[in-house]
Every structure is written in structure tokens, then in C-alpha cells.
Amino acid sequence: MKELLKRFEKQRPEIVFEWHDKETEAEGWVVINSLRGGAAGGGTRMRLGLNRNEVESLAKTMEIKFTISGPPIGGAKSGINFDPKDPRKNEVLQRWYAAVAPLLKNYYGTGGDLNVDEIHEVIPITETNGLWHPQEGVFNGHFQPREADKINRIGQLRHGVIKVIEEGDYSPAPHRKYTIADMITGYGVAESVVHHYDLWGGELKGKRVTIQGWGNVGAAAAYYLSSRGAKIVGIIDKEGGLINETGFSHEEIIALYLNKKGNQLNHPHLIPFEEMENRIWHLDTDIFIPAAASRLVNRYHLDLMLNSGLELIAAGANVPFADQEIFYGPISEYADQKVSVIPDFIANCGMARVFAYFMEGKADMSDQAIFEDTSRTIKNALIKVHEENSSKTELTKTAFELSLSQLIPQTEETLIA
Numbered sequence: 001m002k003e004l005l006k007r008f009e010k011q012r013p014e015i016v017f018e019w020h021d022k023e024t025e026a027e028g029w030v031v032i033n034s035l036r037g038g039a040a041g042g043g044t045r046m047r048l049g050l051n052r053n054e055v056e057s058l059a060k061t062m063e064i065k066f067t068i069s070g071p072p073i074g075g076a077k078s079g080i081n082f083d084p085k086d087p088r089k090n091e092v093l094q095r096w097y098a099a100v101a102p103l104l105k106n107y108y109g110t111g112g113d114l115n116v117d118e119i120h121e122v123i124p125i126t127e128t129n130g131l132w133h134p135q136e137g138v139f140n141g142h143f144q145p146r147e148a149d150k151i152n153r154i155g156q157l158r159h160g161v162i163k164v165i166e167e168g169d170y171s172p173a174p175h176r177k178y179t180i181a182d183m184i185t186g187y188g189v190a191e192s193v194v195h196h197y198d199l200w201g202g203e204l205k206g207k208r209v210t211i212q213g214w215g216n217v218g219a220a221a222a223y224y225l226s227s228r229g230a231k232i233v234g235i236i237d238k239e240g241g242l243i244n245e246t247g248f249s250h251e252e253i254i255a256l257y258l259n260k261k262g263n264q265l266n267h268p269h270l271i272p273f274e275e276m277e278n279r280i281w282h283l284d285t286d287i288f289i290p291a292a293a294s295r296l297v298n299r300y301h302l303d304l305m306l307n308s309g310l311e312l313i314a315a316g317a318n319v320p321f322a323d324q325e326i327f328y329g330p331i332s333e334y335a336d337q338k339v340s341v342i343p344d345f346i347a348n349c350g351m352a353r354v355f356a357y358f359m360e361g362k363a364d365m366s367d368q369a370i371f372e373d374t375s376r377t378i379k380n381a382l383i384k385v386h387e388e389n390s391s392k393t394e395l396t397k398t399a400f401e402l403s404l405s406q407l408i409p410q411t412e413e414t415l416i417a
Contacts, residue, residue, distance in 0.1 A: 001328075001397055001400055001401045001404070002328065004400075004401070004404045004408055005327050005328055005400060005404065007408075008060065008327075008404060008407065008408070009060065009325070009326045009327065011033070011034075011060075013031050013032060013033050013034075013056055013059060014032050014033065014034045014035055014074070015030070015031075015032035015035075015103075016029060016030070016031050016032075016052070016056075017029065017030040017031075017032075017100065017103065018052070019096065019099050019100070021082075021092055021095055021096070022095075023088075023091065023092075023095065024082065024086075024088055024091075024092055025082070026080055026081065026082035026092045026096075027080070027081045027082075028078065028079060028080040028081065028082075028096055029052045029055045029056075029078070029079050030055075030076065030077075030078045030100055030103060030108065031052070031055045031056045031058075031059040031076060031077055031078075031079075032059065032074060032075075032076040032103075032107075032108060033056075033059040033060050033062070033063045033074055033075045033076065034063065034074035034075070035073075035074050035107060035141065036063070036066075036072065036073055036074035036407075037071065037072045037073040037074065037141075037142045038073070038107065038141040038142045038144070039071075039073045039074065039107045039108065039109065039137060039138045039140075039141030039142035040059075040062075040063075040073055040074035040075060040076035040107065040108055040109070040138075040141075041062065041066070041073055041074075041075070041076055041108070041109040041110070041135070041138055041352070041355070042058065042059055042062040042075055042076035042077035042078065042109075042110065043077065043078070043110055043111040043112055043113030043116070043118075043351075044077075044078035044079070044080070044096075044110050044111070044112065044113055044116045044122060045058075045077070045078070045079050045080070045113035045114035045115060045116055046079070046080040046081075046082055046084045046089070046092075046093075046114065046115045046116050047081075047082075047083075047084065047114060047115055047293075048081065048082065048083040048084075049081065050079045050080065050081045051079075051081065052079075054079060054294070055077045055078070055079035056077075056326075057319060057326040058077040058079070058294075058318055058319070059075045059076050059077040060075055060326055060327075061075065061077075061318055061319060061326075061327075061344065061345060062075030062076060062077060062352075063075025063407065064327075064345045064400070064403045064404075064407070065344075065345040065349050065352055066352065067345075067402075067403040067406045067407065068345055068346055068349050068353075068377065068378075068381045068403065069349040069352040069353040069355075069356055069377060070353070070356040070360070070377075071138070071142055071143070071356050071359060071360070072406075073138060073141075073142050076108055076109075076110075077113075078096075078100065078110055078113075080092065080093075080096060080116075084115035084116075090121070090125075093116070093121055093125055094125055094128070097122075097125045097126050097129050098129050101126070101129040101130065101131065103137060104126060104129075104131055104134060104136060104137045105130070105131060105136060105137055105140065106137050106140055106141060107137045107138075107140065107141035108137040108138075108141075109134060109135035109136070109137050109138035109139075109355070110122065110126075110134045110135070111134055111135070111161075111351065111355070112181070114293065118161065118181045119161070119162050119179060119181055122134050123158075123161075123162070132151075132154045132158075133154045133157055133158055135154075135157060135355055135359065136154065138355075138359065139153065139154060139359065143359060152362075153358070153359055153361070156358050156362070156363060156365070157355065157358040157359060159365070160180060160354065160357075160358045160363070160365060160370065161179070161180055161181050161354065161355075161358070162179050162180070162181065163179060163180050163365065163367075163370075164177045164178070164179055165178050165179065165180065165182075165183060165367050166367055167366075167367040167368060169227075170183060170187070170367050170368075170371055171183065172223050172254045172257045172258060173254070173258055176258065180354060180367075180370055181351065181354075182216055182220070183216070183220045184350040184351055184353075184354050184370070184371070184374055185216065185217045185220065185316070185348050185350040185351050186216060186217045186218065186219065186220020186221040186222075186223070186224065186291070186316065186350075187220060187221075187224050187350060187371060187374065187375075188347065188348060188349060188350030188353070188374050188375070188378055189217060189220075189221040189289060189291065189314050189315075189316040189347045189348055189350075190220075190221045190223075190224035190225045190228070190314075191224070191374070191375040191378050191379070192314050192342045192346060192347040192378050192382065193225060193230075193287060193312065193314050193342070194228060194375075195375075195378060195379045195382050196312060196314070196340060196342060196382060199382055199383065199386045200340065200386065200390070200392055202311075204225075204228050204229060204230055205228065205229030205230065206229060206230070206231060207230045207231065207286040207287050208230075208231050208233045208247065208283070208284055208285050208286045208287070208309075209222070209225055209230050209231065209232050209233065209285070209286065209287040209288075209289060210232075210233060210234040210235075210236075210280060210283060210285045210287070210288050210289070210305070211232060211234070211235045211236070211289045211291060212236050212288070212289065212290045212291060212292045212296065212297070212317075213236075213237060213238075213290070213291035213292030213293075213316070213317065214235055214237040214256070214260065214263070214264060214265035215263035215264075215291065215292070216263065217291040217316040217317070217348065218235075218237075218289060218291030218292065218316055219256070219257045219260060220257075221289050221291060221314075221316055222235070222253050222256075222257070222289070223253055223254065223257050225287075225289075226248070226250045226253040227250060230287065231246070231247025231248075232244075232247060232248045232253055233245055233246075233247050233248075233283050233284070233285065234280045234283045234285070235256070235265060236273075236276045236277070236280045237264055237265035237273075237292070238264065238273065238292070239264060239265070239270065239273060240265070240270040240271050240272050240273045240275075240276055241265065241270065241271050241273070241276035241280060242256075242265070242267055242269075242270065242271060243271065243276075243279060243280065243283065245283065245284070281300075281301050281304035281305055281308075282304055282308060283308060284308050284309055285305050285308050285309065285310050286309060286310065286311050286312065287310075287311070287312045287313075287314065288305055288310060288312070288313045288314075289313075289314055289316050290313065290315055290316060290317045290320035291316030291317050292317055293317065294317055294318050294319040294320065295319055295320070295321065295322045295323070296317070296320065296322060297320045297321050297322060297331070297335075298321075298322040298331060299330075299331050299334060302331070302334065302335055302338070306338055306339070310338075310339055311339055311340065311392075312339060312340045312341075312342070313335060313339060313340070313341045313342065314342040314347045315341070315342060315343055315344035315347045315348060316344075316347060316348050317344065317348070318344045318348065319344065320344065321335065327400065328396065328397070328400065332396065333397075335396075336393065336394050336395065336396045336397055337393055337394060338393065339392070339393065340392045340393065340395050341395055341396045342382070342395060342396075343395075343396040343399050343400070345399070345403065346378060346381045346382065346385075346399060347378070349374075349377065349378065349381075350374045350378075353373065353374045353377045353378075354370065354373075354374065357370065357373050357374075381399070384402055385398050385399050385402065388401070388402065
């Protein structure tokens with residue numbers, strides 16, 4: 001498996017688009033790892049200090065994720081090195097999407113990601129550049145539907161992603177008009193935990209959960225896990241966190257979700273970040289959900305949680321471990337050998353799956369059908385892992401082997417060429 005991963009990591013991206021903004025210091029990259037199936041997909045992120053290497057690693061992650069979520073296309077990612085708090089952010093995004101519009105029209109599909117909002121930024125800005133939807137390139141490059149069918153499917157996709165959740169079980173507050181895009185990734189992370197205990201044994205109710213990050217993914221995962229009876233005992237976010245060693249009530253988790261300040265934890269008694277960093281990893285924790293930025297979890301964090309009873313990690317963040325390697329470095333491998341680790345390309349594939357669900361044909365647009373499709377996709381992926389490996393360790397290694405078996409023929413062709 002490691003040799004296959006190395007070969008996949010070393011494969012040169014098929015397309016790299018580099019951009020330098022004339023009006024600001026912003027710079028950006030679209031990295032398309034391959035045009036497998038005629039197209040590639042991956043969201044747009046923005047952060048200060050981002051570089052091409054990060055974008056390339058995330059593009060490769062997306063390619064593996066599509067082996068789980070579908071459609072069978074190549075992986076890609078867009079990244080902009082710019083401060084998302086800068087008041088010029090919207091202007092930068094407008095110029096960025098104008099520059100990459102030809103890719104998005106023909107063979108690349110994008111969406112939201114870190115610090116870039118799918119509904120309020122990506123969709124409206126790409127529309128001003130003549131795109132029916134930021135996933136239009138996947139339709140044209142991969143599905144190649146007839147014009148009438150394309151219009152119907154894009155309409156379905158446009159409506160589905162921004163659809164307001166109406167069924168109470170899927171929303172922490174139906175009157176707040178949360179959308180599918182707001183909740184689906186965190187829901188998938190929570191469902192990966194549910195399915196893990198169903199397949200490998202154990203009872204989720206009463207399990208103690210620590211959450212890293214309180215954006216859409218972490219907060220939603222906490223909400224759904226709490227609704228299943230798990231106990232959220234600690235939350236750490238970029239500005240601070242909260243601890244309740246007996247577990248926050250479900251009502252308290254809902255309140256913390258509703259009171260988010262943007263994508264950040266907001267509470268009058270927030271514990272400062274430095275204090276949280278010294279305390280949270282010592283909590284008695286059964287389940288850890290890393291759902292913040294990439295590469296934040298190190299060996300020190302793992303050892304402290306292992307000493308406190310850790311048994312499962314479900315990766316809400318892409319590439320959560322602080323390895324230099326793109327995928328399976330020493331920290332990731334160490335975690336995989338010690339506890340059950342559900343990798344990012346399974347646990348957080350919810351949004352990718354939603355795109356595929358709406359693209360593939362006429363879809364049931366009910367909340368239940370949309371959410372159950374994501375849950376079923378994740379469950380089926382974990383069933384395949386369990387069939388190969390019924391032990392509670394090296395789940396990530398097994399999942400990589402299964403996914404790479406779908407990609408290696410392409411990798412071999414690239415190497416020969």
C-alpha cells in the first residue's frame with residue numbers, strides 16, 4: 001500500500017493553473033491531478049500562507065474521495081493565498097473566478113471550502129462569469145448530457161445544494177433555514193461514526209467526544225452525534241474552547257450551534273486557546289473529530305488522547321495529521337495502528353456525494369432521500385473496509401488499498417508515458 005501511495009503522490013498533476021492578482025498580493029492555483037473520466041472536481045479555499053503544494057495534496061485527496069462518493073472523475077482543488085478577513089476578499093474572488101471560468105466551463109467543477117462559502121460566494125460570482133453552476137465543467141467533461149438533460153440536471157443541482165432543510169431531524173432549527181450545504185458534511189462525519197460502531201461493534205450512546213473546530217463540519221457533526229446520545233465533552237476552536245467533562249446536553253449543543261459567530265465558537269465564557277490547548281487533550285475521550293484546518297493533529301495530541309481512552313478518530317478535516325507526506329505519513333500511520341481511524345475521503349465525503357447525487361439523474365429532492373444517500377454511500381464504503389479488515393486498526397490503510405485499486409491503472413499509464 002505504501003508503495004502504491006508513493007507512486008500516486010509522485011504522479012505529476014495533469015494541469016496546473018497559476019494566477020497572480022494585478023490589484024492585490026493575492027496568488028492562486030488550480031491543480032487538476034487528472035482528467036479521469038473527462039473531468040475533475042474540488043473546492044476553492046482561501047487562507048494566508050497557502051501554497052501550491054497544499055493545493056496539490058488536496059487535489060490528490062479529492063481524486064481518492066471520488067472513488068467513494070462518485071462520480072468517477074479526477075481530483076482537483078483551487079487555492080488562493082490571501083487573508084480571508086481582508087475587506088478586498090470579494091474583489092479578489094471576482095477576479096479569480098473570471099480567470100478560471102474557461103476551466104469551469106469545460107472540465108473542472110468547484111465549490112466552497114475553507115473560508116470560501118459555496119452559496120454566498122462561489123455560486124453568485126461564477127454566475128456573473130457566464131456559468132450556469134460552478135460544477136458545469138463536470139457536466140460537460142464527464143456526463144456530456146444532451147442540452148435539455150443538462151439544463152434539468154444543473155437546475156436540480158442548483159436547487160438541491162441551496163435547498164433549505166425542512167425536516168426537523170436534519171436541522172438544529174428549521175426556522176433558521178439551514179441548507180443542505182450547511183449540514184451535509186458534518187452529518188456524513190457523524191454517520192461514519194454510527195456505521196463504524198454498527199460494523200465493528202460497540203455502543204455510540206454515552207461515548208465521550210472531543211471536537212476540533214466549530215465551523216460547518218465540526219458543529220454539525222457535534223449536533224448529529226449528540227442527537228444519537230454521544231456526549232460532547234470538549235470543543236477547541238481557533239480563538240478558544242469549552243469543556244464539560246460530563247458532556248454538554250443536546251440542548252446546549254444546539255445553542256452553541258445556533259450562536260456561532262460566522263464559523264467560530266461563540267460563548268461568553270470561552271476558555272482562551274492557550275489554556276484549552278493545555279487541557280483538552282487530557283480529557284477522557286472515546287471519539288475525536290478533527291474538523292478544523294489541515295495538518296493540525298500531532299503525535300503529542302495523539303499520545304495524550306490515547307492515554308485517556310481514545311478508540312476512534314473520524315476525520316472531518318482533510319489531511320488532519322501534521323505529516324509532511326501527502327497521505328499516510330508517520331503520524332497518520334501511528335494513529336491508524338493504535339485506534340480506528342476513518343479517513344477523510346470516507347468520513348467527510350458528504351458534499352462531494354451530494355454533487356454526484358444531483359448530477360447522476362433525476363433525484364428524489366426530499367431531505368430524507370438526500371441525507372440517506374450520503375449515509376448509505378459512507379456505510380457501503382465502510383462495509384467494504386470491514387470485509388477486508390474486521391480488526392479495529394489499520395482501517396485507513398485498508399481504505400487506501402481499496403481506493404488505489406481503482407486508480408493505479410491510470411497511475412501506471414502515467415508512469416509509462
